[in-house]
Amino acid sequence: MTTATPSTPSPSPFGPLIDTRPLFPRERHALLELLRSLEPADWAAPTVCPGWDVHDIAGHVLNDYVRRISGARDGHRGAVFENDETLPDYLTRVNGVFVAATRQIGPRVLTDLLAHLGPQIDALWATVPLDGPARLDVSWAGTDEPSPAWLDIAREYTEFWAHQQQIRDAVGRPGAAGPELLGPVIDTFMRALPHTLRGHERPDGTSVRFDVTGPAGGSWSAVRRSARWLPSPTAPPAPAAHITTDQDTLWRLATRGVTVEEARLRCVLDGDEALTRAATTLLAVVA
Numbered sequence: 001m002t003t004a005t006p007s008t009p010s011p012s013p014f015g016p017l018i019d020t021r022p023l024f025p026r027e028r029h030a031l032l033e034l035l036r037s038l039e040p041a042d043w044a045a046p047t048v049c050p051g052w053d054v055h056d057i058a059g060h061v062l063n064d065y066v067r068r069i070s071g072a073r074d075g076h077r078g079a080v081f082e083n084d085e086t087l088p089d090y091l092t093r094v095n096g097v098f099v100a101a102t103r104q105i106g107p108r109v110l111t112d113l114l115a116h117l118g119p120q121i122d123a124l125w126a127t128v129p130l131d132g133p134a135r136l137d138v139s140w141a142g143t144d145e146p147s148p149a150w151l152d153i154a155r156e157y158t159e160f161w162a163h164q165q166q167i168r169d170a171v172g173r174p175g176a177a178g179p180e181l182l183g184p185v186i187d188t189f190m191r192a193l194p195h196t197l198r199g200h201e202r203p204d205g206t207s208v209r210f211d212v213t214g215p216a217g218g219s220w221s222a223v224r225r226s227a228r229w230l231p232s233p234t235a236p237p238a239p240a241a242h243i244t245t246d247q248d249t250l251w252r253l254a255t256r257g258v259t260v261e262e263a264r265l266r267c268v269l270d271g272d273e274a275l276t277r278a279a280t281t282l283l284a285v286v287a
Contacts, residue, residue: 013142015191015231017150020157020184021125027157028118030176031061031164035111038171043107045170048257052099054167058110059102060095061163065117068156072135073124087139088286125153140284141191154188158284161185162255169257182216186247189254189284190220194229196282197222200275207236208275210282214247241275244268254284 035058043055052060070076079094102110128135134152137143141151162185164176176182193210206224211217221232221239245253245267253263260281269276 012148013145013194013228013230014138014148014151016233017130017148018154018184018187019130019150020154020188021122023157023181023184024122024125024160025118027161027164027176027181028114030181031160031167032111032115032118034164034167034173034175035107035114037173038107040107042171047166047170049166054170055103055107055110056099057163057167057170058107058114059099059105061160062102062110062113062117063095063098064156064159065114065121066098069117069120069124072128073120091286128153138191139286140195142195151188151191154184155284158185158188162251162257162285165251166257177216179216182247182251183218186212186216186250187218187220189251189282191231192254192282192284193220193279194222194231197229197275197278200278201227202240202272202275207232207239208241208272208279209235209239209243210279211242211244212247212250213244217247217250239271241271241279242269243276243279250282253280254282256283256285256287 038054043053045054047053047057049057067078071078079090079097081090082093085093105113128149130148130150130153132149134147134149136152137147138151138155141147161176161181168174168176190210190212193208197208202224204224204226207221208223208229209219209221211219219235221235222229223232223236224230245263249258249263249266252258253260264277264280267280269280
């Protein structure tokens with residue numbers, strides 16, 4: 001009688017689990033301190049988001065809180081897609097409607113609402129099994145299989161952190177960018193690398209390495225296996241393409257705070273040109 005050898009599990013296209021739940025209160029504390037320190041004129045400062053000022057960004061974060069609590073905790077369906085509406089079009093429409101409504105809310109009330117609802121977000125995440133299915137798939141990390149819950153939650157953390165930085169940029173108040181808060185943002189954004197390379201066929205074993213410099217940085221790689229790109233648990237010694245950039249450029253590229261062309265000027269690109277150019281289109285928001 002022969003004994004069957006257990007099969008090796010297929011590597012996840014999303015990489016190892018990240019638990020960002022403990023970071024939400026810390027990020028929110030920094031945000032609330034920032035908002036409470038703003039002068040009235042600061043709330044009208046324009047941001048990198050076209051047509052939105054600081055008040056609008058804060059209103060958008062409130063929308064994210066309300067939407068998540070209402071849908072995931074309370075089962076409220078919320079806004080529905082219109083005929084032939086794409087996901088980016090849907091988000092632009094519904095986000096715009098909410099932000100326009102929050103312009104009727106004063107900065108103090110808006111800040112108080114964020115402080116009141118934030119702990120309810122934390123309590124919601126605590127009930128979610130991290131290795132279970134996501135309530136909302138993370139399309140920028142993969143579309144051919146369901147996302148895990150931990151990636152959905154990490155995506156929300158990156159959203160809140162990035163919006164805080166957009167406010168800080170607008171009012172000239174740097175902060176909340178230490179490695180303990182920014183590191184998980186970059187790690188989450190780099191989960192988009194395999195999906196970013198999806199249109200480029202290469203022989204099995206071909207690899208792409210992306211190094212991010214700075215205290216919050218690190219090294220991430222994708223390798224071609226069985227006709228798809230997958231995260232590599234180890235850095236390949238001789239990647240076909242190698243990209244190096246700093247942590248500030250990486251998060252801004254991933255959120256389109258800088259253009260792809262601007263980001264490439266801040267990168268060192270080596271190897272397969274088609275792969276380096278593809279990797280530097282990395283996008284970790286719906287756009």
